Amino acid sequence: MNWTWLHKFASPPHAYRLAGRLAPWFGWPAFLLIVAGLYGGLVLAPADYQQGDAFRILYVHAPSAWMSMFIYGTMAVAAAIGLIWRIKLAHAVAAASAPVGAWFTFLALTTGAVWGKPMWGTWWVWDARLTSELILLFLYAGLIALRASIDDRDRADRASAVLAIVGVVNLPIIHYSVYWWNTLHQGATITKLGKPSITGEMLWPLLTMMIAFTLYYGGVLMLRLRAEILRRERDASWLQKELAA
């Protein structure tokens, strides 16, 4: 099989220009879908029969929680590709993803706490779902700190890749925690197998927000990846041409 396309794709100048072209194609649809999703969730969806209007926090909480795990998974795959095939662009993707993932984890935890107060009567409980999500935040923080603490870029890439891959074990724990242990946290609203436990009027804004947040991550990743490529490239001739323009 001919792999030249992959090497072209992973070459810094190509990736730098491609990321620049792709960023608005992620960003604008994300923006429009967030507006539509929030309108659907806050205005059109009916109030929940048990939770009243408090359930509307779902529309920012669940997509944030989804992103906290999706970004971690993406980052770990990128880190593994970087480690195994020594593709530097993959390490750059992992480095650019970590802060965005950390922010989404922070959002999932804080919006969850604010939702927990009126529904459970407490901001926080040390149950499996909440604790494993908090560990995810610590993993992100650890990855960012580890990368910042090693001056040599290649060593920093390898060390944080190993930590990112080891941390993947936390993802199924977060996902299945609500089934494996007794927990205050409700079970999954949408599952791949079986019907969603939510009516269509409430479901479409949720799916819209999840797609919107995924696209948003794509857009921010493109911007951060460009910065990461610029920082990693030294004295490359393409850089001189690119920056002169």
Place this chain on the structure above:
Amino acid sequence: MNLAEFLAMGKYGAFVWPCIVLTCAVLIWNVIAARRLHSEARRQAVRRLEIGRGRP
């Protein structure tokens, strides 16, 4: 439904709105931060190249 009712969110307005506002603020901040990061990296790269060419 009037605006006051909408803002009240049943009796949960004090919980729903901070979540929405916080999420939007974080999303906007991340775009600003990423754009700043890129322009800063670009400035540094230009500087590096100028120093490399012997023009401080």
